[in-house]
Amino acid sequence: MNPDKPAENDIFETAQRVLPGGSFGNFPAEVVIREGKGGRVWDENGKEYVDYLLGSGPMLVGHAHPEVTAAAQEQIAKGTTFFANNRLGIELAEEIVDAVPCAEQVRFVSSGSEADLYAMRAARAFTRRDKILKFEGGYHGMSDYSLMSLAPKRSGNFPLPVPDSAGIPKSVRDDMLIAPFNDADAVADLVHEHRDDLAGVIVEPFQRIIPPEPGFLPALRKITSDNGIPLIFDEVVTGFRLAYGGAQEYYGVVPDLCTLGKVIGGGFPLAAIAGRTEIMKHFDKSKVGDDNYLVQIGTLSGNPVAAAAGLATLAILKRPGAYERIHATGKELMAALDKLLREAGIPAQISGEPPLFDVVFSPEKVRDYRTTLAGDAELLRRFNLLLRERGILKGESKYYISHAHTADDIAFTIDAWKDAIGALRQ
Ligand SMILES: Cc1ncc(COP(=O)(O)O)c(C=O)c1O
Numbered sequence: 001m002n003p004d005k006p007a008e009n010d011i012f013e014t015a016q017r018v019l020p021g022g023s024f025g026n027f028p029a030e031v032v033i034r035e036g037k038g039g040r041v042w043d044e045n046g047k048e049y050v051d052y053l054l055g056s057g058p059m060l061v062g063h064a065h066p067e068v069t070a071a072a073q074e075q076i077a078k079g080t081t082f083f084a085n086n087r088l089g090i091e092l093a094e095e096i097v098d099a100v101p102c103a104e105q106v107r108f109v110s111s112g113s114e115a116d117l118y119a120m121r122a123a124r125a126f127t128r129r130d131k132i133l134k135f136e137g138g139y140h141g142m143s144d145y146s147l148m149s150l151a152p153k154r155s156g157n158f159p160l161p162v163p164d165s166a167g168i169p170k171s172v173r174d175d176m177l178i179a180p181f182n183d184a185d186a187v188a189d190l191v192h193e194h195r196d197d198l199a200g201v202i203v204e205p206f207q208r209i210i211p212p213e214p215g216f217l218p219a220l221r222k223i224t225s226d227n228g229i230p231l232i233f234d235e236v237v238t239g240f241r242l243a244y245g246g247a248q249e250y251y252g253v254v255p256d257l258c259t260l261g262k263v264i265g266g267g268f269p270l271a272a273i274a275g276r277t278e279i280m281k282h283f284d285k286s287k288v289g290d291d292n293y294l295v296q297i298g299t300l301s302g303n304p305v306a307a308a309a310g311l312a313t314l315a316i317l318k319r320p321g322a323y324e325r326i327h328a329t330g331k332e333l334m335a336a337l338d339k340l341l342r343e344a345g346i347p348a349q350i351s352g353e354p355p356l357f358d359v360v361f362s363p364e365k366v367r368d369y370r371t372t373l374a375g376d377a378e379l380l381r382r383f384n385l386l387l388r389e390r391g392i393l394k395g396e397s398k399y400y401i402s403h404a405h406t407a408d409d410i411a412f413t414i415d416a417w418k419d420a421i422g423a424l425r426q
Contacts, residue, residue, distance in 0.1 A: 062404025330354025
């Protein structure tokens with residue numbers, strides 16, 4: 001019991017009793033957030049933080065943005081879910097089709113995990129093959145198929161997957177192939193070897209905080225196209241974040257399918273699979289018949305409150321200068337952190353793109369999962385903790401930049417970095 005933190009302790013103790021591990025499973029249990037506004041959040045004791053967690057990404061325009069709040073409230077007063085089609089969901093689908101290069105049609109679900117699961121299933125339905133190739137360290141949610149070589153403790157031999165969780169049937173391993181990110185030659189070899197069984201390749205075009213090396217995504221596009229294998233971009237994080245049209249616009253490579261989440265729900269549970277009609281038609285029995293039909297139903301799919309918040313969020317992001325602002329904020333922060341760490345003589349790489357990055361405490365450039373592992377994870381953990389004490393909230397290995405972060409937030413962050421780096425060296 002910490003007498004300085006009474007309010008948080010009460011709720012913290014209840015959490016320990018009623019939640020496994022005392023948490024929702026996402027974030028350290030000792031942090032209990034009460035509210036957020038713009039680029040800041042407050043915990044149950046009133047401690048204020050500059051927020052780079054941003055709800056793990058969705059709050060790109062900031063917490064409780066007045067326009068997003070008003071849009072959600074207006075719909076809440078009219079009813080919160082109908083199961084049947086609703087106008088706002090249809091309008092959001094149209095906005096996605098207009099914005100995202102690969103999107104000809106959209107199917108809504110409630111989480112990124114679901115979207116990835118269905119995208120892989122759609123690729124299987126389309127090709128009538130079973131295997132999916134994913135990348136080591138690539139995150140595609142929590143399904144049995146996605147939890148293969150996300151974060152293996154010991155490196156497996158490519159392309160054999162290492163399951164990340166208890167409870168996954170052994171048979172799932174047989175249907176997944178694992179490749180190193182940023183290694184187009186390895187992908188080409190695997191595609192050629194497994195072409196007859198391969199239903200799709202799923203990739204985070206910007207894997208965690210690792211940008212694709214020049215030529216990697218175009219090579220993936222070519223290898224998959226040449227072999228008739230659908231390419232799936234997981235844009236749950238990058239969609240509407242790197243650019244309005246996501247990573248596919250930002251890097252100029254168009255997949256066959258993509259998944260979206262986070263930003264498109266404006267802070268509410270909503271995600272989507274989007275892509276070419278030729279593949280998306282498998283969600284429509286009238287187009288493909290019983291045997292090729294991919295049945296997909298979800299109680300809250302296309303929820304009107306989430307769609308209202310998503311549309312209001314996208315309207316803000318669509319205004320001139322929105323992405324310039326996000327990128328400028330991120331660039332300034334990346335450069336400042338890099339400079340501070342160099343001045344302190346701490347070997348480190350700032351990895352990422354301006355809207356999303358972090359430091360890896362390694363002398364070596366980060367290009368895939370294994371080079372990320374070369375980073376000093378304990379030092380990063382200590383740095384994050386020192387920053388949290390100094391009023392910076394962030395995930396384990398990501399700074400999510402918000403359109404709402406201000407010059408004050410940047411200055412506050414740089415001061416906190418200076419102080420925490422000083423403490424790190426003691
Ligand atoms: C790239 C990527 N894909 C999928 C997911 C899963 O999304 P959700 O947490 O909405 O299930 C995440 C979540 O962080 C993600 O980062």
